[in-house]
Amino acid sequence: MTRILVTGGAGYVGSVSAATFLSAGHDVVVLDDLTTGHRASVPPTASLEVGSYGDAELLERLLERARVDAILHCAARSLVGESLSDPARYYRDNVAGGVALLEAARAAGVDRLVFSSTAAVYGVPDRTPIEEDDRLQPINTYGETKRTFEGALRWYGEAYGVRSVVLRYFNVAGASDRLGEVHRPETHLIPNVLIAAEGGPPVTLFGDDYPTADGTPIRDYIHVEDLADAHVAALLATDAGSGMPLVCNLGTATGFSVLEVLAAAARIAGREIPHTVGPRRAGDPPVLVARSTRAAEVLGWRPQRPSLEAMVGSAWEWRQTHPAGYGD
Numbered sequence: 619m620t621r622i623l624v625t626g627g628a629g630y631v632g633s634v635s636a637a638t639f640l641s642a643g644h645d646v647v648v649l650d651d652l653t654t655g656h657r658a659s660v661p662p663t664a665s666l667e668v669g670s671y672g673d674a675e676l677l678e679r680l681l682e683r684a685r686v687d688a689i690l691h692c693a694a695r696s697l698v699g700e701s702l703s704d705p706a707r708y709y710r711d712n713v714a715g716g717v718a719l720l721e722a723a724r725a726a727g728v729d730r731l732v733f734s735s736t737a738a739v740y741g742v743p744d745r746t747p748i749e750e751d752d753r754l755q756p757i758n759t760y761g762e763t764k765r766t767f768e769g770a771l772r773w774y775g776e777a778y779g780v781r782s783v784v785l786r787y788f789n790v791a792g793a794s795d796r797l798g799e800v801h802r803p804e805t806h807l808i809p810n811v812l813i814a815a816e817g818g819p820p821v822t823l824f825g826d827d828y829p830t831a832d833g834t835p836i837r838d839y840i841h842v843e844d845l846a847d848a849h850v851a852a853l854l855a856t857d858a859g860s861g862m863p864l865v866c867n868l869g870t871a872t873g874f875s876v877l878e879v880l881a882a883a884a885r886i887a888g889r890e891i892p893h894t895v896g897p898r899r900a901g902d903p904p905v906l907v908a909r910s911t912r913a914a915e916v917l918g919w920r921p922q923r924p925s926l927e928a929m930v931g932s933a934w935e936w937r938q939t940h941p942a943g944y945g946d
Contacts, residue, residue, distance in 0.1 A: 620853065621645040623686045623728075625671045625719065626693030627664065628655025630799045631734065631790060631845060635690060637661045637797065638846035639853075647684045649677075650693065656944035659797055672715030677722035688730035688856060689723060690849055691716070694764070697805060698738070701759035712763035713770075720774055730856035731771070731782045732849055737838075737867070737908065739765045739786060742901060747909035750786070750865045757901045768863065775861035783852035783917075788838035788869035788908050790845055792929040798936035799842075800943040808839075811880060812934055815887040823876055825898035834876035836905045838869035841923035841932070851917040866917060869908030870924040882926040886934050 622639050626632040627648030632655070636646045646664040649671055660666045665684070669676045671693050680686075694712050695701065701708045723731065738761030739754045756762040774780040791808045793799065799809050807821075814821045826833040848868050855864060874882075880891045913919045923929065 619643055619645060620687045621647065621685060622688050622690055622853065623647045623649060623681065623684065624664075624690045624692060625649045626655065626691075628652055628657060628660050628666070629692060630797075630801070631842060632690070632692035633659040633661070634794055634797050634842045635692065635846040635849045636664050637794065638843070638850055639690075640664060642850050647680070647686060649680065654801070656800065656946055658944040658946065670715065671719045672711060674718045674722055677719060678725055681722055681726035681728055686726070686728055688732070688853055689719070689728060690732045690734070690853070691719060692734045694734070696760060698758045698760050701763070705759040708759045708763045712760075713766050716767045717770060720770065720780070724774075724778055724780075729778070729780050730853070731780060732852040732856065733767065733771060733782060733784045735764050735768055735784050735786045736761060737786055737788045737906060739768065742903045743906065746905045747871060747907045748867065749909045750867055750912055768865070771863045775863055779861055781856045781860065782863040783855050784863045784865040785848060785852060786865065786867050786908075787845060788840055788867070788906065790842050791839050792841040792843065792923065792932040793936035794843055794932070798933060798940060798943075807876065807879060808883070808930055808933055811883045811891055812887070812930075812937055814892050815883055815889055815934075816937070820892035820894050821880070822894050822896045824896055824902060826895050827898075828904040830875055830904055832875050832877045835902055836873035836875045836907065838871070838873050838907045839926070839929055840869050840921060841929050844921040844923055847922070848913065848917065848919045851919045855917055864916060866913040867908040867910050868913060869910050870921050871908060871910055872924060873905060873907040874926055879926065879930065882930045883934070886927065886931050
């Protein structure tokens with residue numbers, strides 16, 4: 619049994635991962651400042667510490683008191699538009715805050731860390747499917763700060779023996795029976811499609827003239843419970859890891875277009891999805907699909923819920939059984 623600190627454990631990915639760690643027999647301590655997370659999403663058998671991962675003194679006390687063995691670092695600022703308008707906040711939280719976390723862990727003797735990174739580190743990729751060794755060329759501050767922290771993990775590994783796994787997620791979707799996706803503002807496609815299906819504002823498609831089969835961009839999606847399973851596998855990998863971070867893409871290696879997502883949602887909800895077509899967004903590539911063979915070969919991880927029906931269907935079911943979200 620391992621005692622794991624999950625930063626951002628009251629958020630979407632963090633809470634599902636915390637629940638999966640507990641189901642696997644581990645102990646979980648959640649650290650979240652609750653500015654975007656939800657207290658009600660923290661698993662009942664996890665302990666919650668309200669605070670920031672950038673608070674060095676709080677972290678040192680928490681790591682010592684809780685006797686943490688390893689860290690899953692999910693907490694971050696993650697709105698692309700905001701990152702471009704307020705880069706200082708993103709460098710302060712994602713980079714300086716991340717280094718504060720590493721320093722507190724070093725002081726407490728915690729040398730195992732799994733990092734929630736992002737496909738945004740690739741920017742507009744040179745090829746598809748994207749492999750882990752492809753060039754990193756972020757086109758926004760969010761992706762750049764994630765790339766920067768990945769670099770910090772490399773040097774902390776070489777100098778201080780930190781054993782880390784970096785997981786570059788593509789588009790996370792879906793829900794578990796108890797936990798789903800609630801963001802304010804909501805910027806992700808699938809929840810916005812479901813909001814439109816429930817009578818909310820129509821979804822805007824950002825371009826329908828891409829060189830794809832139906833003219834809309836193609837993206838790789840991963841079910842949030844598959845992602846949580848990858849976190850468990852990555853935690854095990856840090857136990858025998860070396861100083862060099864293990865970097866793995868997480869996706870299904872199968873892309874779905876925006877119109878395919880709308881069609882799947884229409885089938886599941888039993889109604890058409892209101893939508894409009896707007897101009898392309900700058901920097902949006904036609905296709906973003908991951909090659910995830912490294913995660914399969916090294917972590918033994920393969921997605922068990924790779925279909926749009928599983929992802930959109932579970933998200934829709936959660937929304938129908940939780941019409942008020944988390945009630946906050």
